[in-house]
Amino acid sequence: MAETSRQGQNLRVAIIGGGISGLTAAQQLAALGYEDVVIFERDADVGGKIKSFEYEERPYELGALIFNHEFTNVTQMADRYGQQFFAVSKPLVIERDGTVLTYKELIRQRYGYVSFLIAAYRMLYGGTSHPHERDVGFANQDPCLFRPMEEFASVHHIEAATDCINSFLTGCGYGYYEDIPALYLMKLAPVILKELIASGLSLGEHQGWSLFQNGWQEICRQMAGDLVVRLRSPVTQIRRAGANDVEITANGVTERFARVIFAMPLDETLKFLDATPLERDLFQRIRYLRYLVTLVEGEGLFTASFKDHATMDSIGHINFMVQPYTDRPVFQLYQLLGQNMKVADALTLAQQDIAKINGKITKIITQKEWRYFPHVTTQDLSLGYYDFLESLQGKNDTYYMGALLSFETVEQTTAYAKDLIKRNFGRLRLRAGDLAPQRYPGDGKDNQARSEQLRSIERRI
Ligand SMILES: Cc1cc2nc3c(=O)[nH]c(=O)nc-3n(C[C@H](O)[C@H](O)[C@H](O)COP(=O)(O)OP(=O)(O)OC[C@H]3O[C@@H](n4cnc5c(N)ncnc54)[C@H](O)[C@@H]3O)c2cc1C
Structure with a gap:
């Protein structure tokens, strides 16, 4: 039976996690008339992976960090809360020997404009199977996208486009x-590519990558102001009775x-949830x-x-650095670390990378x-x-959202949270399990129809 909004008003709903997904979900439920929604947040403040740090005012x-005009959920939030933003300076590219290039120079030197534009056109409009960046979630996508990005790019002859933006991604x-x-990276790659074409090659209109003047976290705090949020409240047990x-x-x-x-890391729920075998199996596979x-x-x-640091053999080196304010000598350094790498060793690598461009670190302010x-x-x-993860939605009165289901950006996690609430708590609610596959291999049971489906996926790969 559909849960109409009137019936919905009487339901008590708990949201675990006060990051942007949880806050968005609570806001959407309130808009649908749900009057008893509680967010449990482990930390002393809302935001989760949105974390602004005050330094010298x-x-x-x-x-x-950044967003652009294609992030429509973010720009709507900015409008709603009257948050101003400004453009970050155009990113440059540093070559192996320390040479600094603009994207225009990189394209000319490495690929040539014609090859680049043909690859870019193919990637954006030429029928390359990819999840449109506005698609919500990862269900029902072409299995070709399951391959690593390198293979996917080669099959579709779009290397000149994907290679150009690899260090950015x-x-x-x-x-x-x-x-x-590719399933994941193709969620963002087209946005980055369009931005690059507009700004780097000065083709078309563009606003550039932007930052919030008062910080992202201010928006989360404003959202929380209208909601019931229990801070410093880590959930330690859940029983679905x-x-x-x-x-x-x-x-x-x-x-x-x-x-x-659940608007928190799903693998962490296994510490306190009466998880079903399928939940346990799926959540243990998260990397x-x-x-x-x-x-x-x-x-x-x-x-x-x-x-040069966009391949696995350079793990630990600086991937990206950002100067948010051109009038301050303060920089954010970003590094992917190996499994057992010590943070102190990463700092040594960072210092070496910076020396290569004749720069130097004079003070470490903070690290996270x-x-x-x-x-x-x-x-x-x-x-x-x-397919299996989505089939869980609504079973045992439980729903799941966040970056695993949607991709790790504010835009995608917000879009997913809105969509999930609309689909499952709105007037025209789909019944849980409507699109459910039969069994997951982790159940230890086989299923002929499923095996056939998997074989057909394998054939396509
Ligand atoms: C360094 C960095 C750079 C990024 N750059 C960008 C960018 O430029 N642009 C962009 O769009 N996105 C960016 N992102 C990604 C974006 O921040 C995230 O995708 C998004 O904020 C995820 O929101 P979420 O609510 O799904 O999850 P989270 O923010 O992870 O929220 C989960 C919440 O659950 C809480 N929680 C966990 N366990 C419990 C428990 N047991 N009980 C109660 N609460 C619990 C946590 O404290 C947390 O607040 C970046 C993220 C990082 C870390």
Whole structure:
């Protein structure tokens, strides 16, 4: 039976996580008339991976950093809360020997304008199978996208376009083309490419990559102002006792809700959730990257990515550096770290990289390491990972959102949160499991129809 908005008003809904996904979901529920929605947030402030840090009376971003006009959910938020933004200086590219190039120079030297534009056209409009950047989530995508980005680019003859932006994507913390499935990277690559064509080659209109004047976290705080948020409330136990009966414990107090929405890392729920075998299997497969942000004062630095550090053999080196304010010698350094790498060793590598461009770090202001970009392998995608994950939505009165389901940007996580609430809590709610596949291989049971489907996926790959 559809949950009409009138019935919905009586449901108690718990959201676990006060990052942008949880806040957006709560806001959407309020708009639909839900009157009893509680956000549980472990930390002392809202925002999660949105984290602004005040230094000498200016906000610096230790988490989410930039957006552009294609991020319509973000620009709507900015409008709604009257938040001003400004353009970051155009990113440059640093070559192996320390030479600094504009993107225009890089394109001319490495690929030639014609080859680049043909590849870019193919990637953006030429029928290359890719999830349109406005598609929400990862369900029902072409299995060709499950291959690592490097292979995908080669099959579609778009290397000149993808290679040009690899250091930008790696710099944004999304790993390496050799390893990361195109399904993920193709969510953002077209946006970066369009921006590059507009700004780097001065073709078409563009606003450029922007930063918020008062910091991203200010928006989260404004959103939270209209919602019920319990800060310093890590959830430590969840029992799904029966229909419309979810018991949630935080700070030693247990409360009952009709629905629970997870807007936090799903693998971490396994510490306290009465997980089903399928939940356990799917959540254990999630992988993360180690992403280090260091705020420094320095000399001779600027906004740029290191072209040569976009492959796995250079893990630990600086991927990206950003100067948010051109009138201050303060820089953000971004590094992907190896599994066992020490943060102190990463700093040594950073100093070497900076010396190569005749710059130097004069002061370390602060550092933050993140478990970043939840994703799964090509193999798990081929087994239908997202079909199974999406099939869980609504089962046991439970829903899931966040970067694993949508991709690690504010735009994509927000779009997914809005879509999930609309689909499942709005007037025309789909019933849970409507599109459910039969069984996941992790269940240890086979299913003929599923095996046939997998074989057909394998044939296409
Ligand atoms: C360094 C960095 C740079 C980035 N740059 C950009 C960028 O330039 N542009 C962009 O669009 N995006 C960027 N992002 C990505 C963006 O910040 C994230 O995709 C987005 O903020 C994720 O939001 P979320 O709400 O889904 O998850 P999160 O922000 O991770 O929120 C999860 C919340 O759950 C809480 N939680 C966890 N466990 C519990 C528990 N047991 N009980 C209660 N609460 C719990 C956490 O404290 C957290 O607040 C960047 C992120 C980082 C880290």
